[in-house]
Amino acid sequence: MELRNTEKQEHSVVALTIEVSKAEFEAAKDKAFKKAGKNITVPGFRKGKAPRKMIEKLYGEGVFFEEAFNIVYPEAMDMAVEKSGIKPVGRADVDLGDAAEEGGLTIIAKVPVEPEVELGEYKGVEAEKETVKVLAADVKAELNRLAQRNARTETVDRKAKKNDTVDIDFDGSVDGVPFEGGKAEHHALTLGSGAFIPGFEDQLIGCKAGDEKDVVVTFPEQYHAEELAGKTAVFKCKVHKVEETILPEIDDEFAKDVSDTCETLDDLKKEISDRLKKERQEAADHAFEEKVLDNVIAGMKADIPEAMFENQIDTIVQDFSYRVQMQGMKLEQYLQMTGMDVQQFRGMFREQAERQVKTRLVLQKVAELENIAISDKEIEDEYAKMAEQYGMDVEKVKSVVAAEALADDLKIANALELIKKNAKAKKADKKKTEAAAEEA
Secondary structure, three states: OEEEEEEEEOOOEEEEEEEEOHHHHHHHHHHHHHHHHHHOOOOOOOOOOOOHHHHHHHHOHHHHHHHHHHHHHHHHHHHHHHHHOOOEOOOOEEEEEOOOOOOOEEEEEEEEEOOOOEOOOOOOOEEEEOOOOOOHHHHHHHHHHHHHHOOEEEEEOOOOOOOOEEEEEEEEEEOOEEEEEEEEEEEEEEOOOOOOOOOOOHHHOOOOOOOEEEEEEEOOOOOOOOOOOOOEEEEEEEEEEEEEEEOOOOOHHHHHHHOOOOOOHHHHHHHHHHHHHHHHHHHHHHHHHHHHHHHHHHOOEOOOOHHHHHHHHHHHHHHHHHHHHHOOOOHHHHHHHHOOOHHHHHHOOHHHHHHHHHHHHHHHHHHHHOOOOOOHHHHHHHHHHHHHHHOOOHHHHHHHOOHHHHHHHHHHHHHHHHHHHHOEEEEOOHHHHHHHHHHO
């Protein structure tokens, strides 16, 4: 077999023309006959004992063609890929052309390959970066959240107020007819939480233990249960008890209770401030990195084959499926629950997959342009780090992760660091930042 022609086509597809000689294809047909012929019955012969020519005469010359093609194709493609030097990124679209030799075979394989990539600027790329601040009000808000988490409840003998928790039975009906989900016993409801239909909680303010009350509410027009949307309902309620939420005093003792390292409230405030600053700085750094990459990607020119996006979606879906299985559910069940078909589900990840593919292509090109190389020591150090991280023996990690793949990942990581190191930060537009904060 021989690679006759290599032709670049649009959308990063390469057409490989492969010639398989008559002798090679005849040998493949013999193998196909030995494999499939034993299951073929021909009148006058015991099953599997008829000669190949007799079977072809009875069932047609092409009876073993498909099986013979399947035998010869993998070897032919391996040869063509090696000789052409291409890097396939998906399955080939195969056609058969006119054979150069009668009885031979011409295979035209259109193979999606890694695209040629051109980059714009990738050093000194400018992007907005938020200046991190932690205000006294931020620390106070965090202290209040800590106080809420460490609050205790106490049963009180008085009328319920906003923010109290009431233990109630309720039984709802519309036009005197009960509806599904409208009944419960000993339900704990915090008044003012907004957990129930608008107006429900307000009507229980002023009730005390032992009180019974009819709460009348109207379901919203856009309610999730269509049969109740816009309808007026009556809930017969009985209050069993009223509980008050008692917040702890925010003082030195509180600081000791909520932190293992703080002795005073001032210590706790500093700890909170430092933590918030670190979290916000990490978030700002990550957002800056994403904007820089967006700018580099925007300057990239590459005719990316669809196969690369589909392969990345496959990877994302496989990872999602694994995580769902860890929760005791199959992906098919998840799709049934969400009412999505496979194509809709895959479509959810399209944008994510496109960005991941483009990011990797950008970083691969930067590594190439900058001649980034990975030493044997760097690979060994990374293996050791992975072994420690996953609690595995180093040799076991090596058997799972190929050194070449690991080196490629390290090149990409170094390319990203190079882009980040050379990037230029500019102050974020204050109006945009305030608008984004309001939207959030």
